[in-house]
Amino acid sequence: MSDSTAGQRPGDSEDGRPELGGPAERPRRVIGTPPPAEARSLLSGALTEAAQAEEGALARRELPSDPEDMAKAKRAERVVAACFILAMLAGFGFIASYVIFHTGSVTAVQHSNLALGSTMALAFLAMGVGATIWVRHIMPDVELTEQRHPIRSEPQDREAFAETFWEGADASQFAKRPILRRTLIAATVPMAIAPIVLLRDLGPLPGTSLDHTVWRKGMRLLTYGANTPITPADFSSPGGMITVVPDGYQNDFNALAKAACIIIKFAPGQVYYTTKPYPVSGYTVENWTVDNIVCYSKICTHVGCPAALYEQTTHHILCPCHQSTFDATRGAEVIFGPATRPLPQLPMTVDAQGYLVARSDFTEPVGPSFWERGPST
Numbered sequence: 001m002s003d004s005t006a007g008q009r010p011g012d013s014e015d016g017r018p019e020l021g022g023p024a025e026r027p028r029r030v031i032g033t034p035p036p037a038e039a040r041s042l043l044s045g046a047l048t049e050a051a052q053a054e055e056g057a058l059a060r061r062e063l064p065s066d067p068e069d070m071a072k073a074k075r076a077e078r079v080v081a082a083c084f085i086l087a088m089l090a091g092f093g094f095i096a097s098y099v100i101f102h103t104g105s106v107t108a109v110q111h112s113n114l115a116l117g118s119t120m121a122l123a124f125l126a127m128g129v130g131a132t133i134w135v136r137h138i139m140p141d142v143e144l145t146e147q148r149h150p151i152r153s154e155p156q157d158r159e160a161f162a163e164t165f166w167e168g169a170d171a172s173q174f175a176k177r178p179i180l181r182r183t184l185i186a187a188t189v190p191m192a193i194a195p196i197v198l199l200r201d202l203g204p205l206p207g208t209s210l211d212h213t214v215w216r217k218g219m220r221l222l223t224y225g226a227n228t229p230i231t232p233a234d235f236s237s238p239g240g241m242i243t244v245v246p247d248g249y250q251n252d253f254n255a256l257a258k259a260a261c262i263i264i265k266f267a268p269g270q271v272y273y274t275t276k277p278y279p280v281s282g283y284t285v286e287n288w289t290v291d292n293i294v295c296y297s298k299i300c301t302h303v304g305c306p307a308a309l310y311e312q313t314t315h316h317i318l319c320p321c322h323q324s325t326f327d328a329t330r331g332a333e334v335i336f337g338p339a340t341r342p343l344p345q346l347p348m349t350v351d352a353q354g355y356l357v358a359r360s361d362f363t364e365p366v367g368p369s370f371w372e373r374g375p376s377t
């Protein structure tokens with residue numbers, strides 16, 4: 001052993017500094033033909049002697065920073081730049097399509113989807129083609145083999161990674177070719193801002209529209225399906241329950257989503273009335289009923305399912321979604337389930353022809369219980 005190598009451990013470099021992690025421990029990049037698979041087995045835990053000898057024979061060289069054929073690379077550069085510009089235009093086309101095409105009908109939705117899908121597909125396709133040509137015709141064409149060992153985060157490894165990263169960045173020509181760099185960045189800009197444009201789908205603020213339904217003073221109650229007005233005499237058998245809708249809105253499902261109601265006929269003395277002209281907890285407002293016919297919202301105050309099941313014997317209104325149960329004799333107060341608010345009662349009377357009509361809209365919002373915070377007006 002010569003003086004220059006005295007005290008040098010296996011894996012130390014010629015200047016005496018330990019090599020990063022030692023030959024059997026640290027990940028290494030090998031340029032050229034990789035060693036046989038058995039020499040790279042993860043099961044062995046370390047390279048075999050034969051594999052080490054073979055690796056030592058591999059020519060070690062730095063990544064070339066320029067491709068061999070510069071003229072060909074220049075042509076490829078122009079093609080890649082064109083792809084990235086096309087991707088940028090397609091990205092802006094996606095945003096423009098979103099703004100231009102509206103979705104008021106099935107045909108409009110089809111046109112919108114076609115424009116959005118084709119522009120987005122073109123943008124990604126152009127980006128992909130550009131990136132592929134960049135890698136294949138501009139970056140150096142060398143084969144890399146990465147030895148895989150247990151991952152460590154030693155400082156030496158991080159330094160080696162940083163060195164490798166900047167070497168690769170240099171080889172990618174990203175810094176040297178400003179036209180590629182700029183067109184790539186330009187191509188990604190519309191894709192980055194596209195989600196911001198999609199915020200438009202949040203739509204206008206609802207304002208006070210959710211506080212009200214279409215029920216108005218004098219509006220007749222129609223039986224759902226038959227669409228016929230109802231007189232108290234038509235609905236004279238105690239224990240009956242039917243769904244009613246506002247006259248003029250029987251086919252407007254947006255309106256019915258909030259305005260659908262149920263009316264229930266009670267026998268005298270079955271209902272716990274309050275004489276106050278407003279809802280009182282545990283009581284039904286007597287002045288809003290006609291001949292012991294009571295009208296409640298059909299929209300469950302839990303999360304809005306139709307509360308459409310009625311038990312004649314117990315006078316319970318049941319919501320099939322999560323089993324909220326309301327007592328129809330006590331102002332539809334909640335007696336079971338996740339709902340926390342009674343079904344609102346619709347003020348009711350009869351018109352000059354003797355038909356059941358609304359006295360007004362509901363005096364409180366219908367539907368899910370987040371309205372417990374109170375109407376916004």
Ligand code: FES
Nearest residue numbers: 300302319322324
């Ligand atoms: S929606 Fe009625 S109980 Fe949940």
